[in-house]
Amino acid sequence: DAKTTQPTSMDCAEGRAANLPCNHSTISGNEYVYWYRQIHSQGPQYIIHGLKNNETNEMASLIITEDRKSSTLILPHATLRDTAVYYCIVGAGRRALTFGSGTRLQVQP
Amino acid sequence: NAGVTQTPKFQVLKTGQSMTLQCAQDMNHEYMSWYRQDPGMGLRLIHYSVGAGITDQGEVPNGYNVSRSTTEDFPLRLLSAAPSQTSVYFCASSVFGLAQETQYFGPGTRLLVL
Numbered sequence: 001d002a003k004t005t006q007p008t009s010m011d012c013a014e015g016r017a018a019n020l021p022c023n024h025s026t027i028s029g030n031e032y033v034y035w036y037r038q039i040h041s042q043g044p045q046y047i048i049h050g051l052k053n054n055e056t057n058e059m060a061s062l063i064i065t066e067d068r069k070s071s072t073l074i075l076p077h078a079t080l081r082d083t084a085v086y087y088c089i090v091g092a093g094r095r096a097l098t099f100g101s102g103t104r105l106q107v108q109p
Numbered sequence: 110n111a112g113v114t115q116t117p118k119f120q121v122l123k124t125g126q127s128m129t130l131q132c133a134q135d136m137n138h139e140y141m142s143w144y145r146q147d148p149g150m151g152l153r154l155i156h157y158s159v160g161a162g163i164t165d166q167g168e169v170p171n172g173y174n175v176s177r178s179t180t181e182d183f184p185l186r187l188l189s190a191a192p193s194q195t196s197v198y199f200c201a202s203s204v205f206g207l208a209q210e211t212q213y214f215g216p217g218t219r220l221l222v223l
Contacts, residue, residue: 034211043113043199043214044152087151097212099144099151 004088009104012082018050018075020103022088025069031092035073038102039084047073047086078107113215115200121221123202130218132200138213140203141183145169145196146217148151152199158183172220190222 005023012018024033034049034052048062050071055062061074075082087102116131132143142157154167158177172194174186183202187194197219203212 041197041219043201043216044212045214046211049211077180097152097154099153101151 004054004090004100006088006103011108012078014080014109015077018078018105020073020086023070024090027068027090031090033071034089036087037084080107080109083107097098113200113202113213115215115218116216123223125190125213126190130198132215133181134202136202137180138202138204142201143185144199146199147196159205182222192222195222196220
């Protein structure tokens with residue numbers, strides 16, 4: 001599976017958009033980009049995934065560059081409850097997810 | 110649906126003791142897995158199963174056994190607990206099929222080995 005690179009931490013003001021970047025320059029053509037988050041010590045929670053096209057759901061938007069070497073997770077209106085560690089993962093055809101260290105997002109009031 | 114449930118929530122063991130961490134899901138998912146998460150680290154895969162009667166090793170399987178006699182249950186057994194196994198253990202499940210690996214995680218079991 002391709003490796004990913006994420007910033008260690010980020011801050012965001014409450015009510016503003018949080019943009020979390022991820023680099024995955026070695027991604028293969030059949031690999032998806034997944035985003036999960038882990039709030040405090042809870043189990044990871046699925047957010048969104050995509051292959052080539054941008055995706056949006058009720059939680060977030062995922063923007064994938066045309067060359068697929070990087071992506072950005074967007075939380076449109078961050079709240080204090082969005083404070084968490086966000087994991088960007090790439091993979092395909094396998095059930096195991098390889099979690100890196102993620103980005104610790106702190107939403108400030 | 111209860112989703113993925115794990116018991117116990119917290120456990121203290123002495124070195125050398127054995128125990129079983131329980132995991133159950135009610136979503137009829139074929140795929141189930143166990144991860145451990147050490148402080149400040151990401152999750153590491155211990156064992157996984159793609160269906161009843163089928164299990165395989167993950168990244169860090171030593172010291173752990175699993176079995177999958179039913180679709181719903183996937184217990185993790187610690188054979189002889191060691192302090193290095195102090196960690197938070199998460200169970201996860203998903204549909205087995207396409208590459209869309211949306212996994213559902215349980216709340217975790219916090220294990221302290223003295």
